[in-house]
Amino acid sequence: MKKLLFASMLAGLSVASQAIIFEFESNNTTGTANLITRGASPWADVGQLSLNPAGDNDYFMFTLFAGETLTAITTPMQTQFSAPDTMIHLLDPGLVEVAFNDDAGSGFGSAIRYTALTSGTYYLGITGFGDRNFVGNHTEFGDYVLTMSIVPEPGTMIALGAGAAALVARRRRRA
Ligand SMILES: [Ca+2]
Numbered sequence: 001m002k003k004l005l006f007a008s009m010l011a012g013l014s015v016a017s018q019a020i021i022f023e024f025e026s027n028n029t030t031g032t033a034n035l036i037t038r039g040a041s042p043w044a045d046v047g048q049l050s051l052n053p054a055g056d057n058d059y060f061m062f063t064l065f066a067g068e069t070l071t072a073i074t075t076p077m078q079t080q081f082s083a084p085d086t087m088i089h090l091l092d093p094g095l096v097e098v099a100f101n102d103d104a105g106s107g108f109g110s111a112i113r114y115t116a117l118t119s120g121t122y123y124l125g126i127t128g129f130g131d132r133n134f135v136g137n138h139t140e141f142g143d144y145v146l147t148m149s150i151v152p153e154p155g156t157m158i159a160l161g162a163g164a165a166a167l168v169a170r171r172r173r174r175a
């Protein structure tokens with residue numbers, strides 16, 4: 001019985017750990033970026049990806065609405081939190097770089113946060129240290145985890161909360 005419970009817990013864990021952020025090579029340019037299908041904000045997702053072979057770089061595309069804030073973080077997994085040494089940037093719908101980071105904190109992971117000024121398709125690029133043009137001119141190699149979150153404007157959150165509270169109150173009055 002205990003064994004069965006443990007097995008079903010493991011099965012549940014494996015389902016829960018299935019990430020939605022996948023990559024399909026080649027995704028090395030904005031033109032071949034992998035599409036990330038996001039949900040309504042607040043939204044978050046994670047995936048284990050890789051710079052493979054050495055010199056690989058990865059692009060992902062997704063929609064941001066004006067006022068939403070994107071946070072994206074890489075965690076190097078090849079050598080614990082140090083390799084691959086990543087860099088990350090964000091391009092707006094006009095392919096203008098609006099955020100860039102090499103190292104976040106004391107590790108070799110990278111992190112950006114950006115509030116969208118306009119709605120449209122944005123491009124997130126990940127590459128290895130030294131490749132400032134994000135074209136694969138580096139020698140970094142290995143797995144990394146990409147974590148992304150999108151949150152609405154704080155005012156919108158409050159409005160949503162107030163709307164939900166009003167809905168609950170209305171339902172209570174009807175009951
Ligand atoms: Ca890759």
Ligand SMILES: [Ca+2]
Nearest residue numbers: 027028057058
């Ligand atoms: Ca790639």
